[in-house]
Amino acid sequence: MPVLEAIDLTYTYSIGTPFEKTAVDHVNLQIEQGEFVGIIGHTGSGKSTLMQMLNGLLKPTSGTVKLDGRDIWEKTADRRAVRFQVGLVFQYPEYQLFEETVYKDIAFGPRNMGLDEKEIDRRVRETAEAVGLKPELLEQSPYALSGGQKRRAAIAGVMAMEPKVLILDEPTAGLDPKGRTKILTQLRDYHRRTGCTVMLVSHSMEDVAKYVSRLLVLSHAQVVCYDTPSAVFARGDSLAEMGLALPQITRIFHGLRAKGVEIPDEVYTVKYGAEQLLALLKGGEGKC
Amino acid sequence: MLKDITLGQYFPMDSVVHRMDARFKIVITLLFLVMLFWGQRVTALIAGFVFVVIATACSKIPPKMLVKSLKPIVPILIFTGFLNLFFFGGGTVYWEWKFLKLTEQGVQASVFMIVRICLLIAGTSLLTYTTSPIVLTDAIESLLSPLKKLKLPVHELAMMMSIALRFIPTLIEETDKIMAAQKARGADMESGGLIQRAKSLVPVLIPLLVSAFRRAEELALAMECRCYHGGEGRTRLRVLKSGLRDYIALALTVLLLAAVIVINAVLG
Numbered sequence: 256m257p258v259l260e261a262i263d264l265t266y267t268y269s270i271g272t273p274f275e276k277t278a279v280d281h282v283n284l285q286i287e288q289g290e291f292v293g294i295i296g297h298t299g300s301g302k303s304t305l306m307q308m309l310n311g312l313l314k315p316t317s318g319t320v321k322l323d324g325r326d327i328w329e330k331t332a333d334r335r336a337v338r339f340q341v342g343l344v345f346q347y348p349e350y351q352l353f354e355e356t357v358y359k360d361i362a363f364g365p366r367n368m369g370l371d372e373k374e375i376d377r378r379v380r381e382t383a384e385a386v387g388l389k390p391e392l393l394e395q396s397p398y399a400l401s402g403g404q405k406r407r408a409a410i411a412g413v414m415a416m417e418p419k420v421l422i423l424d425e426p427t428a429g430l431d432p433k434g435r436t437k438i439l440t441q442l443r444d445y446h447r448r449t450g451c452t453v454m455l456v457s458h459s460m461e462d463v464a465k466y467v468s469r470l471l472v473l474s475h476a477q478v479v480c481y482d483t484p485s486a487v488f489a490r491g492d493s494l495a496e497m498g499l500a501l502p503q504i505t506r507i508f509h510g511l512r513a514k515g516v517e518i519p520d521e522v523y524t525v526k527y528g529a530e531q532l533l534a535l536l537k538g539g540e541g542k543c
Numbered sequence: 544m545l546k547d548i549t550l551g552q553y554f555p556m557d558s559v560v561h562r563m564d565a566r567f568k569i570v571i572t573l574l575f576l577v578m579l580f581w582g583q584r585v586t587a588l589i590a591g592f593v594f595v596v597i598a599t600a601c602s603k604i605p606p607k608m609l610v611k612s613l614k615p616i617v618p619i620l621i622f623t624g625f626l627n628l629f630f631f632g633g634g635t636v637y638w639e640w641k642f643l644k645l646t647e648q649g650v651q652a653s654v655f656m657i658v659r660i661c662l663l664i665a666g667t668s669l670l671t672y673t674t675s676p677i678v679l680t681d682a683i684e685s686l687l688s689p690l691k692k693l694k695l696p697v698h699e700l701a702m703m704m705s706i707a708l709r710f711i712p713t714l715i716e717e718t719d720k721i722m723a724a725q726k727a728r729g730a731d732m733e734s735g736g737l738i739q740r741a742k743s744l745v746p747v748l749i750p751l752l753v754s755a756f757r758r759a760e761e762l763a764l765a766m767e768c769r770c771y772h773g774g775e776g777r778t779r780l781r782v783l784k785s786g787l788r789d790y791i792a793l794a795l796t797v798l799l800l801a802a803v804i805v806i807n808a809v810l811g
Contacts, residue, residue, distance in 0.1 A: 307723065310727060312723050312726060312727060335729055335731065338726065338727055338728075338729060339729055342727070343727040344727075345720065345723065345724045345727065348724065350717075350720075350721065350724075350750055350753075350754055351721055351724040351725060351728075351746075351750055352750065353745065353746045353749035353750050353753075363728055363729075363730075363746065364728040364729055367728060367729030367730060367731070368729060398753070412728060413727070413728065416728070416729070
């Protein structure tokens with residue numbers, strides 16, 4: 256059974272006014288437990304709206320969201336409990352920090368869950384470590400941190416709820432390349448260690464390709480494809496039409512293939528690309 | 544839910560009232576207010592009603608919108624109506640219980656007050672519905688410009704007002720976002736008593752204040768970078784122009800006000 260399921264999900268903003276706009280249009284989706292899903296689509300493709308429906312912040316205009324097979328908008332369902340299980344990190348989450356100390360801010364979610372002090376303390380220290388915040392930073396004001404540290408503190412605030420599904424809406428937006436890699440590798444480690452489901456929203460293929468096990472491509476409020484990265488990247492041309500650029504390395508290999516070089520499968524990390532090239536250079540001298 | 548606020552909402556449309564000079568619209572609205580509060584007779588209210596009906600018809604604003612603008616003040620209406628009803632003494636006494644007294648004048652005063660406030664809100668809403676906030680502040684600046692002689696910083700005041708108006712929607716959007724983010728962390732804003740609810744606003748208000756300060760700083764910096772230096776020697780993108788229709792509208796309003804004053808004086 257999938258952990259999260261969207262059935263015929265639709266969301267329309269400002270119904271009945273001239274500004275009516277369908278942001279998510281009859282989307283069907285199944286997310287399996289333990290997957291690392293990347294969600295890509297350009298601005299306005301409905302990514303953020305879809306994510307907010309998955310944790311019950313927005314009520315779908317029509318369709319259902321199921322968590323562990325149960326409709327989250329059922330009359331008896333507890334939506335607050337749903338939000339603890341499907342943790343959502345918003346875009347620019349550092350703007351939601353408000354407590355006196357980083358510690359208290361990370362503890363906000365767990366405290367709302369009604370956990371005891373000991374458990375809260377464990378979770379705060381664990382997640383702070385997971386996002387690379389040193390213990391001495393915990394007693395500082397969140398406003399005294401640097402931009403990247405603030406971002407990671409805010410992500411820790413959601414992680415500390417230990418959700419079954421962790422959704423992050425563009426967690427790397429506005430960070431420098433070093434900060435980006437840091438957050439993404441920390442997320443990968445977190446995913447490996449806890450085995451929870453992670454959904455990463457991004458508009459950059461480059462970022463997503465390296466880490467995810469599945470890719471969901473959204474365009475004009477609809478799902479274009481939901482598959483493994485190599486299967487998605489094999490459709491490079493149609494992605495380009497949607498305004499989504501393939502990772503640089505994939506484009507190079509597509510070019511090589513067009514020139515007649517034999518390449519067995521899709522390349523979307525530099526490391527794998529290098530291996531492929533070395534194998535080609537060693538093995539088939541004549542082919543190149 | 545915050546999107547339902549109609550304060551200062553502008554309805555872009557093409558009508559005679561929309562095209563009028565904003566300065567005239569402000570003066571006419573002020574005359575309308577004077578008219579509403581002129582004397583304790585029903586004439587002022589009838590004239591006010593006629594004014595609102597004609598102005599609405601000319602502005603093409605759906606009357607439903609005016610009714611909607613009255614919604615937020617319903618509690619105030621009930622409160623003032625209640626106060627006037629029972630505590631405004633005089634005339635025949637209909638009913639009495641302890642300190643509460645229902646009198647003829649009380650009923651009259653209460654009905655007058657409610658109608659008066661409704662007309663007041665409807666009339667002023669019409670001004671903001673038909674005039675964009677930017678034009679409105681331009682007009683206020685222009686109307687207040689004689690005060691520059693008294694060394695009053697009129698331009699700066701108008702600038703402050705337009706910036707404040709400009710940022711209302713931005714801050715509303717921001718509030719919605721922060722609320723959603725805190726809800727995602729399990730903040731509970733819908734249940735609990737008054738104190739509990741007030742407390743639950745802290746996680747929203749603090750980030751909101753911080754972001755307001757940040758925005759103010761960024762805006763100040765951006766203005767400085769473009770060498771903003773206040774009112775002197777600045778030209779305008781939109782120049783306020785008055786025409787025949789503005790003078791006609793003003794003349795009609797003045798006539799209506801004069802009629803109310805004369806009728807009140809004649810009836811003593």
